[in-house]
Amino acid sequence: DIQMTQSPSSLPASLGERVTIICRASQGISNNLNWYQQKPDGTIKPLISYTSNLQSGVPSSFSGSRSGTDYSLTISSLEPEDFAMYYCQQDASFPPTFGGGTTLELK
Amino acid sequence: EIQLQESGPGLVKPSQSLSLTCSVTGCTITSGYDWSWIRKFPGNKMEWMGYITYSGSTNYNPSLKSRISITRDTSKNQFFLQLNSVTTEDTATYYCARYNNYYFDYWGQGVMVTVSS
Numbered sequence: 001d002i003q004m005t006q007s008p009s010s011l012p013a014s015l016g017e018r019v020t021i022i023c024r025a026s027q028g029i030s031n032n033l034n035w036y037q038q039k040p041d042g043t044i045k046p047l048i049s050y051t052s053n054l055q056s057g058v059p060s061s062f063s064g065s066r067s068g069t070d071y072s073l074t075i076s077s078l079e080p081e082d083f084a085m086y087y088c089q090q091d092a093s094f095p096p097t098f099g100g101g102t103t104l105e106l107k
Numbered sequence: 108e109i110q111l112q113e114s115g116p117g118l119v120k121p122s123q124s125l126s127l128t129c130s131v132t133g134c135t136i137t138s139g140y141d142w143s144w145i146r147k148f149p150g151n152k153m154e155w156m157g158y159i160t161y162s163g164s165t166n167y168n169p170s171l172k173s174r175i176s177i178t179r180d181t182s183k184n185q186f187f188l189q190l191n192s193v194t195t196e197d198t199a200t201y202y203c204a205r206y207n208n209y210y211f212d213y214w215g216q217g218v219m220v221t222v223s224s
Contacts, residue, residue, distance in 0.1 A: 032209060034209070034210040034211075036211070041216075042200065042216055042217045043214070043216060044202065044204075044214040044217075045214065046210055046211065046212055049209065049210040050209065050210075055212075085151070087153060089153075089210070089211070091209045091210060094166075095155050095168045095169065095170075096155045097155070098152075098153035098154070098155070100151060100152060101151040101152075101153070103151075
């Protein structure tokens with residue numbers, strides 16, 4: 001299985017701050033990387049697919065990119081509703097696997 | 108609007124079977140997508156468990172292959188998870204989700220299942 005290493009596991013941040021979460025795959029995944037947000041009530045929704053495709057309805061403050069083997073989720077200016085848990089997930093190789101999650105919390 | 112809703116017992120005894128239902132509205136489960144079960148453990152690790160395709164074939168995570176079964180009832184637009192011989196390590200929140208080619212685009216709310224005697 002491809003291992004997804006996500007960092008940081010916890011990210012204290014302030015409103016309006018720009019933050020970045022990173023996922024690194026144990027082998028090449030050719031941009032087959034998705035990002036999800038989990039709210040405190042358990043609701044999960046997709047944010048970004050295939051590295052950088054913003055899902056419908058997701059604010060433009062969210063963006064995804066790749067640099068070498070590192071895949072990043074960036075939130076350009078934090079809003080109150082952005083404080084949640086974030087996961088990456090690779091779909092390049094069976095079985096699909098997830099990163100360990102990042103808790104974005106209010107500083 | 109597409110909605111998925113998990114249901115099932117919140118408590119299962121060790122060595123017994125865990126059975127969950129995912130009820131889908133707004134999209135028929137025979138309509139060209141795959142339908143997955145995913146779980147999130149205490150401590151936040153997430154694991155894809157398996158899926159049933161729109162045509163009824165299945166594919167499972169090799170880590171679970173001997174214990175898992177995913178079936179469906181197309182007349183009720185539901186699909187099901189059965190996980191046999193559960194242990195406390197199977198305590199998790201279980202989600203059903205629609206798989207749209209390369210990502211999970213709709214998720215249920217999740218149902219917490221505790222394995223305990």
